[in-house]
Amino acid sequence: MGKNLKGFIFTFDALLAVIIATIFLTYLLSFQMPRPTIPAKGQLAEDILTIYEKHSLSTQEIRSLFLTSNSCGSFALYDSSDKILDNTTICNCSQNTEVRKRSIVRTINNTFEGNLAEVKIC
Secondary structure: OOHHHHHHHHHHHHHHHHHHHHHHHHHHHOOOOOOOOOOOOOHHHHHHHHHHHOOOOHHHHHHHHHHHHHOOEEEEEEEOOOEEEEEEEOEEEEOOOOOEEEEEEEEEOOOOEEEEEEEOOO
């Protein structure tokens, strides 16, 4: 009975050590896991321009993009003579503003129309 008990205790001890080591390593590695970050202002502006270009969003949809990203900023669409065709603003930016502009060509009634889209994020 003594040999069987020694083997049981040795196995139990080894199993307990493996469990403790696994828990410890999992705890340490949890600090190394990448955490989601808020996109940089410039990247967010680029994303808004890309989404607008691909889906021709309304100003209400653009406002919701600003709101869901918890960002202040503005969107403006200009025609070729710099006249504002469409715009929206979520709170006013005073400093640390990131500005991105992109030329957007749209087809309206079988004619091409060139516009300039501008996004400001602060």
